[in-house]
Every structure is written in C-alpha cells, then in structure tokens.
Amino acid sequence: MAAGVFAIRPAAGGAAVAAGLAALILGTLAAVALQARGLSGLGAWDWRAVWFTIWQAAVSGLLSAALAMPVARALARRRFPGRAALVTLLGAPFILPVIVAIMGLIAVFGRNGAINEGLRALGLPEFSVYGWQGVILAHVFFNLPLSVRLILQGWQAIPAERFRLAESLGFAPANLTRHLERPMLRAVLPGVWLAVFLVCLTSFTVALALGGGPSATTVELAIYQAFRFDFDLGRAATLGLVQIGLCLAAMLLTRRIAIPAAFGTGLDEAQGPQGPAGWRQGADALAIVAATAFLLWPILAVTAQGLPRIPALPPEVWAAALRSVVMALVSALLALVLCLTLALAIARGRAAWIEAAGMLPLVASPLVLGTGLFILLRGWFSTDALALPVTVAINAIMALPFGLRALIPAARTLRADYGRLADSLEMHGLARLRLVTLPRLARPLGFAGGLAAALAMGDLGVITLFASDQPTLPLKLYQLMNSYRMTDASACAVLLMVISFALFWLFDRGGRLA
Amino acid sequence: MLELRDISVIRADYALRASMTVPRGARIAVIGASGAGKSTLLSLIGGFLAPDSGRILWDGQDITALPPGRRPVSFLFQDQNLFPHLSVAQNVGLGLRPDLRLNGAQRARVAQVLEEVGLAGMEDRRPASLSGGQQSRVALARVLLRARPLLLLDEPFAALGPALKSEMLDLLARIAAETRATVLIVTHDPQDARSFAPETVLIDGGIAQPPAPTGPLLDDPPPGLRAYLG
Numbered sequence: 001m002a003a004g005v006f007a008i009r010p011a012a013g014g015a016a017v018a019a020g021l022a023a024l025i026l027g028t029l030a031a032v033a034l035q036a037r038g039l040s041g042l043g044a045w046d047w048r049a050v051w052f053t054i055w056q057a058a059v060s061g062l063l064s065a066a067l068a069m070p071v072a073r074a075l076a077r078r079r080f081p082g083r084a085a086l087v088t089l090l091g092a093p094f095i096l097p098v099i100v101a102i103m104g105l106i107a108v109f110g111r112n113g114a115i116n117e118g119l120r121a122l123g124l125p126e127f128s129v130y131g132w133q134g135v136i137l138a139h140v141f142f143n144l145p146l147s148v149r150l151i152l153q154g155w156q157a158i159p160a161e162r163f164r165l166a167e168s169l170g171f172a173p174a175n176l177t178r179h180l181e182r183p184m185l186r187a188v189l190p191g192v193w194l195a196v197f198l199v200c201l202t203s204f205t206v207a208l209a210l211g212g213g214p215s216a217t218t219v220e221l222a223i224y225q226a227f228r229f230d231f232d233l234g235r236a237a238t239l240g241l242v243q244i245g246l247c248l249a250a251m252l253l254t255r256r257i258a259i260p261a262a263f264g265t266g267l268d269e270a271q272g273p274q275g276p277a278g279w280r281q282g283a284d285a286l287a288i289v290a291a292t293a294f295l296l297w298p299i300l301a302v303t304a305q306g307l308p309r310i311p312a313l314p315p316e317v318w319a320a321a322l323r324s325v326v327m328a329l330v331s332a333l334l335a336l337v338l339c340l341t342l343a344l345a346i347a348r349g350r351a352a353w354i355e356a357a358g359m360l361p362l363v364a365s366p367l368v369l370g371t372g373l374f375i376l377l378r379g380w381f382s383t384d385a386l387a388l389p390v391t392v393a394i395n396a397i398m399a400l401p402f403g404l405r406a407l408i409p410a411a412r413t414l415r416a417d418y419g420r421l422a423d424s425l426e427m428h429g430l431a432r433l434r435l436v437t438l439p440r441l442a443r444p445l446g447f448a449g450g451l452a453a454a455l456a457m458g459d460l461g462v463i464t465l466f467a468s469d470q471p472t473l474p475l476k477l478y479q480l481m482n483s484y485r486m487t488d489a490s491a492c493a494v495l496l497m498v499i500s501f502a503l504f505w506l507f508d509r510g511g512r513l514a
Numbered sequence: 515m516l517e518l519r520d521i522s523v524i525r526a527d528y529a530l531r532a533s534m535t536v537p538r539g540a541r542i543a544v545i546g547a548s549g550a551g552k553s554t555l556l557s558l559i560g561g562f563l564a565p566d567s568g569r570i571l572w573d574g575q576d577i578t579a580l581p582p583g584r585r586p587v588s589f590l591f592q593d594q595n596l597f598p599h600l601s602v603a604q605n606v607g608l609g610l611r612p613d614l615r616l617n618g619a620q621r622a623r624v625a626q627v628l629e630e631v632g633l634a635g636m637e638d639r640r641p642a643s644l645s646g647g648q649q650s651r652v653a654l655a656r657v658l659l660r661a662r663p664l665l666l667l668d669e670p671f672a673a674l675g676p677a678l679k680s681e682m683l684d685l686l687a688r689i690a691a692e693t694r695a696t697v698l699i700v701t702h703d704p705q706d707a708r709s710f711a712p713e714t715v716l717i718d719g720g721i722a723q724p725p726a727p728t729g730p731l732l733d734d735p736p737p738g739l740r741a742y743l744g
Binding site: 417418420421423424425426427428430431432434435436439440 | 588608609
C-alpha cells in the first residue's frame with residue numbers, strides 16, 4: 001500500500017545528505033579531472049602501473065577463487081568441532097587492519113621467517129615477500145576467506161533434497177560433482193572472482209608496504225608517489241582519472257556478472273550432506289588445516305613477536321593510538337549519521353538517485369578523493385591542518401556502502417512493519433527517532449558502526465598523503481617498519497589489531513544489547 | 515459525521531470509488547471479497563493513501579490533506595499494533611503523548627485504562643510475553659485513551675479464536691459507546707457483521723456502496739456478495 005504520502009520532511013534529510021555526498025564526491029572528482037593533463041602526460045612508468053594493477057587484481061582473483069574452492073567444499077560437507085568458529089573467523093579479515101596482516105606475512109614469509117629458514121635448510125632458493133609475489137600473497141591472504149564464504153553460500157544454497165535424491169539414485173562422488181556442484185560453481189565463481197578483482201583494483205596499503213618499484217606499483221601507489229615524492233599534482237590527478245576509469249569499467253563488469261552478497265546468514269547451520277568417506281576425507285581435512293594455518297599463522301607469529309614488547313612501546317605510539325581511536329570514533333559516528341539518514345530515505349522508496357549517491361564511494365578510491373580534496377582545499381588550509389579531518393571524512397564515506405548494505409533492508413522492514421503505526425500515533429522527528437527508529441535498528445546500527453570504526457582504525461591510506469608529525473597508529477606502525485624497528489612494529493601491530501577488533505566488538509555488542 | 519465525496523483511486527492493480535455519508539456514532543462493517551478494496555477504503559480514511567480525486571470530510575471539515583496522526587482517527591491494523599520493544603504502559607501511553615514524556619496524572623490515566631480493559635498490573639510487561647487476546651486489549655486500551663471520534667479496524671482480531679474474538683468485539687462496543695465513536699470494521703465473517711454492526715458497507719466491483727442495514731443485506735445478498743459468501 002502506498003504509504004507516507006504526507007511525510008515529506010524526513011525525506012528531505014536523506015535528499016540533503018545524498019546531494020551533499022554526491023556534490024562532495026563528484027566535486028572532488030571534477031577537481032581531479034580539471035587538474036589532470038591528459039593521458040599524454042603519463043610516462044612508461046605510469047602505464048606499467050596501470051598494467052600491473054589490472055594484472056595483479058586478475059591473478060589475485062583467480063588464485064583466491066581457485067584455492068577457496070576445496071576449502072569451501074570441505075566446510076560444506078564436513079561437520080567437526082570448531083567448524084562454526086572457523087566460519088566466523090573467515091569473516092575477521094574484513095576488519096583486520098591491512099598493515100597488521102602485512103606484518104604477519106613478513107613474520108612468516110619474510111627473510112627471517114619460518115618459510116625461508118626452512119627453504120635455506122633444504123638448500124632451496126629463498127622466497128621474497130617483497131615485489132609482485134608479495135602483493136599477490138597478501139591479496140590472497142585477505143580474499144581467500146571472503147571467497148570461501150561466498151562459495152560456501154553457493155554450496156549451502158543447493159537444496160538438501162537434491163543431495164538426498166542423488167544419494168537415493170546411488171550417485172558416486174564424481175556424478176555428484178557433475179550434476180550438482182559444477183553447475184553451482186559455474187554460477188558462483190565468476191562473481192567471486194569479480195568481487196576479489198574489485199577489491200584488489202584499489203589496493204594501496206599492500207602495494208605501499210610490499211610492492212613498489214617498476215614491477216609492483218599499483219595506480220593508487222603511483223598517485224601517492226606523484227603526490228608525495230614528486231609533488232606533481234597534475235600527474236597525480238591524471239592517474240586519479242585513470243583509477244576512476246578502471247573502477248567504472250569494473251562496475252560495468254558487475255552488470256554482466258552478479259556479485260554474491262557478502263554478509264550472508266545461515267553459514268553455520270548443521271544440516272546438509274555428509275561428504276564421502278575414503279581418501280576424500282583426508283583431502284578435505286588437508287584443505288581445512290592448510291587454509292586455517294595460512295590464515296592464523298601470520299597473525300600468531302606477529303602476536304608472539306609483538307605481545308611481550310607492548311609495555312615497552314614508546315609514548316608516541318600510545319599518543320598515536322589515542323589519536324586513532326578518537327578519529328575512528330568520530331568517523332564511525334559520522335558514517336552512522338549519514339547511513340541512517342540515507343537508509344531511512346531509501347526505505348521510503350521512490351528516490352533511486354539517493355541509493356546511487358550512497359554507492360558513489362565505490363567509484364572513488366580513497367587516494368583519488370584525498371588528492372581531490374587537497375586540490376580543492378589547499379588555498380585555505382595547510383597540509384597539516386587538513387590531514388586528520390580529511391582522513392576522518394574519507395574513512396566515514398568509504399564505510400557507507402557497507403553500512404548501507406546492513407541498514408537498508410532493516411530500514412525497509414521497519415517501515416513496512418511499524419511505519420503506519422508510528423504515523424497514526426503522530427510520532428515524528430526526535431520522538432520517532434528515540435522511541436522507534438533507534439531501538440528497532442540498534443542491531444544493524446551497531447554492526448555498521450563497528451565496521452566503520454574498525455575500518456577507520458586500521459586504515460593506512462589518505463593519511464600517508466599528508467601527515468607525518470601527527471601520525472595515526474597505522475601510520476606510526478608503517479614508520480616503525482620503515483626504520484626497521486620490527487619488534488616495535490610487531491608490538492604496534494598487536495595493539496592495532498586488538499583495538500580494531502575491540503571497537504567492532506563494542507559497537508556490535510552494544511547494538512545487540514540495546 | 516464522516517463524508518466521502520466522489521473519492522476515487524486508480525492503480526495498476528486495483529481501483530476504488532466511494533461516495534457515502536456515515537452518521538456520528540454509527541457502527542459499520544466493511545465486507546467484500548479479498549482484494550476488493552476493504553483495506554484501501556480504510557487507508558483512504560486513515561490517511562495512509564491519498565485519493566486521486568474527491569474529498570474526505572469530518573463534521574464538515576476537509577481532512578483530505580491531513581497526515582494520519584492529525585486525523586480524528588484511531589486505527590487498529592491486522593497486526594503490528596504494538597511496538598515489541600516498548601512496555602505495555604509505554605505502548606498505551608503513546609496515545610497520550612507521541613514522545614512519551616508523561617506526567618504523574620497521565621501515568622495514572624494509563625493505569626486506569628489498563629484496568630478498564632482487564633490488564634491491571636501488567637504495565638511493565640513486553641507484548642511478547644502476552645497472549646494474543648491480551649495484546650488486542652493493550653491496543654484497545656490505547657484506542658480508549660486517545661478517544662478519537664472515528665475508529666478504523668482492519669480485521670484486528672482475525673488471528674483470535676471465535677470466543678476471544680467475540681469477547682474483543684464486546685470490549686470494542688463498550689469502548690465505542692464510552693467514547694461515542696463512529697466505528698468502521700473490516701471483517702470477512704458475516705456473523706461478526708450481524709452481531710456488531712447494524713449497518714454494512716459492501717465493496718464490490720471497485721465500488722464501495724453506501725451503508726445499508728446489515729441483516730437484509732446478508733439475508734438477500736447481491737450476486738457479487740452471494741458468490742463470496744457461498
């Protein structure tokens with residue numbers, strides 16, 4: 001039934017936020033475009049960066065999807081203690097700060113890591129974690145869990161009746177694969193690949209820490225280098241345009257290939273078929289153990305290295321931690337206000353452009369936005385004054401698509417269930433917000449706030465463009481790494497990881513208890 | 515007095531026209547096949563749906579453009595009449611102040627209406643801990659408290675058993691008499707219409723007929739209603 005014909009005022013808030021967001025992002029992109037010099041301004045180095053960006057994203061997607069397949073199959077058809085915990089753990093890399101994972105990968109795969117010590121002992125050539133292989137390793141580390149979750153959803157979407165039917169027909173495992181699993185994989189895998197490809201296309205932190213040089217520089221990293229080292233705003237802007245073009249092209253791909261929803265429910269239900277016995281049982285166990293080890297080992301290694309050192313961390317690390325927490329909280333609050341306003345307006349229906357505005361951050365990468373905001377604001381403010389506010393704002397904006405994904409369905413349900421009741425009781429404005437909207441949406445708000453806070457806490461992106469005298473905790477960590485104070489850097493990484501997870505937990509828990 | 519003057523709504527999947535006058539204090543059943551437009555008629559009067567043309571008047575005043583909460587209307591929906599996260603007293607208190615900032619006298623008034631509907635001492639319970647009949651009573655207590663002159667009910671007791679339902683209709687009749695309210699109640703049960711409503715509005719073929727005496731209408735139904743009643 002057409003509802004809310006008369007309620008015009010609350011929708012105005014959503015329209016205003018959406019218009020402001022669109023103006024900010026499109027205005028920033030316009031500033032970048034005006035500053036850009038045309039593609040002829042790019043040299044061979046820059047084109048190599050473009051090529052590497054596409055290539056590494058494609059390979060990272062392929063590897064993640066291929067490696068995830070056996071793990072997802074094992075999780076789909078085996079029941080064992082700790083399975084639910086493992087599936088939950090697969091969601092954790094989303095809020096794990098990138099720079100922490102990189103520290104972990106260096107601890108395991110670096111020169112003095114266990115892998116290379118083993119290789120040396122066997123007289124084999126060493127593996128270098130720096131360069132293109134390190135970039136791809138880190139991308140697989142982050143996206144393997146995501147891919148496993150997505151493919152696992154596909155497996156669990158096959159109705160149990162199908163498996164029972166197959167069993168009653170006496171299917172051998174090979175037949176099962178052919179008739180049930182392969183069609184599902186054919187439908188799901190392209191979307192999984194594309195999801196990873198999109199994430200890796202705007203990769204900055206991984207390339208900054210592990211890449212660099214002619215063979216492992218992404219476009220985002222090239223923007224940073226043009227901005228920071230050459231202070232060549234024109235070239236930074238041109239590269240920004242290229243990055244926007246890449247994102248847009250990838251968005252066009254999503255019209256042909258559907259990306260499965262990432263936050264699926266029901267991943268831990270106990271039903272489903274039991275897998276075949278025999279050697280396949282061993283293979284499944286191997287897949288699960290190997291994937292778990294690959295994900296946990298780096299984190300445990302960096303924790304073992306860093307934890308004892310935390311009490312000895314210098315005061316400036318604690319100052320950076322405090323600064324980061326405050327920034328993350330402000331960023332999360334800002335993201336929540338924007339998200340809630342947009343979601344409520346979207347739930348009212350009709351204004352499709354508001355939803356589009358909320359998804360705009362997907363087109364604009366953080367470094368491009370940072371460059372654009374700098375170009376727009378440099379006449380009025382100093383770089384130092386801009387660093388922290390711009391970082392807070394961009395982190396809030398970048399969290400919007402994830403927050404909206406959690407909030408829009410909840411806001412729609414709320415409106416369908418209680419919109420008319422609240423209207424008929426004349427509950428508007430603050431009273432409605434306090435008595436209906438906030439209590440009913442507490443859970444998705446807590447979740448969205450937790451995501452926004454954790455992402456902001458761990459972000460090492462825009463801040464690198466600007467500041468060094470007021471570092472955030474991730475930037476401080478990166479500075480420690482660069483001066484080869486690896487023990488302090490590890491301690492810093494443990495601190496950062498604990499704070500990020502704690503922030504997410506506090507918000508999420510708060511939402512559940514409210 | 516409620517007046518619908520040449521009301522019409524046309525959508526892709528349904529259409530409804532209505533012209534009628536309902537005197538103050540009337541108790542009217544709204545009957546029709548499912549999808550005929552019973553809920554649409556109530557939504558129009560309640561302000562959840564704007565008519566394409568025509569006017570709605572209450573005591574001679576045009577209320578066509580008023581938002582739902584400002585109309586002289588209390589609405590009971592099929593379900594979701596209570597906020598599950600608010601206590602019984604809060605759900606009722608919303609009828610006095612939408613921001614729930616109640617003073618002592620208002621809180622006493624809430625306790626009083628709860629007692630009147632037989633829920634004394636249940637102020638702090640949550641709706642989920644109540645039976646279906648008790649939940650209906652909470653919603654009716656709020657109707658009693660708001661004392662709006664027009665009551666619109668969209669099959670609010672459909673989920674209750676026959677005995678409970680007739681109990682609720684009795685309570686509703688008492689409340690309507692106490693507040694001298696005009697009642698329009700959607701029902702698919704001709705027995706409810708006979709026992710509760712002296713007059714009935716029949717909706718058939720996209721047209722809401724003016725109220726007619728319930729008994730004769732049901733005894734000798736027109737073809738559309740006959741097909742529906744079976």
